Amino acid sequence: MGTVSCRQGQHAQVAVPHKQGGNIQGPWVRGWKSLWSGVGTTRSGLEELWRLREPPCLHQELREPAALLVEKPLSEWPVPQFITLFLPEFPIRPLREHQQLKILGLVAKGSFGTVFKVLDCGRKAVFAVKVVPKVKVLQRDILRQCKEEVSIQRQINHPFVHSLGDSWQGKRHLFIMCSYCSTDLYSIWSAVGCFAEASVRLFAAELVMVLCYLHDLGIIHRDVKMENILLDERGHLKLTDFGLSRHLSQGARAYTICGTLQYMAPEVLSGGPYNHAADWWSLGILLFSLATGKFPVAAERDHVAMLASVTHCDSEIPASLNQGLSLLLHEDS
Numbered sequence: 001m002g003t004v005s006c007r008q009g010q011h012a013q014v015a016v017p018h019k020q021g022g023n024i025q026g027p028w029v030r031g032w033k034s035l036w037s038g039v040g041t042t043r044s045g046l047e048e049l050w051r052l053r054e055p056p057c058l059h060q061e062l063r064e065p066a067a068l069l070v071e072k073p074l075s076e077w078p079v080p081q082f083i084t085l086f087l088p089e090f091p092i093r094p095l096r097e098h099q100q101l102k103i104l105g106l107v108a109k110g111s112f113g114t115v116f117k118v119l120d121c122g123r124k125a126v127f128a129v130k131v132v133p134k135v136k137v138l139q140r141d142i143l144r145q146c147k148e149e150v151s152i153q154r155q156i157n158h159p160f161v162h163s164l165g166d167s168w169q170g171k172r173h174l175f176i177m178c179s180y181c182s183t184d185l186y187s188i189w190s191a192v193g194c195f196a197e198a199s200v201r202l203f204a205a206e207l208v209m210v211l212c213y214l215h216d217l218g219i220i221h222r223d224v225k226m227e228n229i230l231l232d233e234r235g236h237l238k239l240t241d242f243g244l245s246r247h248l249s250q251g252a253r254a255y256t257i258c259g260t261l262q263y264m265a266p267e268v269l270s271g272g273p274y275n276h277a278a279d280w281w282s283l284g285i286l287l288f289s290l291a292t293g294k295f296p297v298a299a300e301r302d303h304v305a306m307l308a309s310v311t312h313c314d315s316e317i318p319a320s321l322n323q324g325l326s327l328l329l330h331e332d333s
């Protein structure tokens, strides 16, 4: 059996103020402060910036002055191992003035990194940057996974996949930059309860296309869930977070138990062997939840299996999803 690298379902992680407003306290704040002490902002300055006594909501804009997302330049030679380990996926990028990134707010704290909304002052455009402490990567033995995340995202070019903008390393952190999306499927689902059938069909069609595309490239995502599906300004889906993804060639099997518990296929939970079909199971869970407003209980697993098999039909878009597709094409024309 492979190693256990399992992410808890975020719905159960009430201690992490993931996408909710409210108090930012306790261990989360300590983590947040230590991250910032590493990126060159003093704790007291940060406390002042964020007014921790009146905690801000997530996705909330920072009040002026905005902090800069910069680390000390890396100029040593020979290059220490703490840097070479992360090459070439995370190059050393001296930040020129026009490239400076201003932090506009905190988006979310994931299990590996903290995501910030930033303004690229040079390009005058807003992006999301995931900041991952190098020490955490090494302590948790996820170096290979981190590099794979970036190389997979660099390889992908699909309208419904969140592609990589840039990646680089500072002295103590790795940075992964993407375009910024203001909301994700989980936030909307939490607010509306469940979606109308036509919307579920449309979302299903978009996700089927994405999974077929990834699987044709030999990539298994392994963490398909609402939190990892962002929405662009036109309401189209963008699959993100390739942190658990890996290349799996035709006929190969994986054994690592990983993903998010509620979405894990039975064969993943039991330690494998499993293949790309595990992503279809997660999609089945996701569609069930979007349509019903709740996660399936054990007795409803047949429905999930049915949804998974309807969506999974050898890279062809199932007829039942055609309505969603035509809606999509009509909207785009």
Ligand SMILES: Nc1ncnc2c1ncn2[C@@H]1O[C@H](COP(=O)(O)OP(=O)(O)OP(=O)(O)O)[C@@H](O)[C@H]1O
Pocket (backbone or CB within 6 Å): 007, 107, 108, 109, 110, 111, 112, 113, 114, 115, 127, 128, 130, 178, 179, 180, 181, 182, 183, 184, 227, 228, 230, 240, 241, 243
């Ligand atoms: N480009 C973006 N725009 C807006 N929000 C984003 C963006 N990228 C990530 N997020 C938000 O940040 C959250 C955490 O990001 P991500 O999943 O990449 O981090 P992680 O450390 O791998 O966490 P997780 O525990 O969710 O797997 C996402 O669930 C999403 O809500």
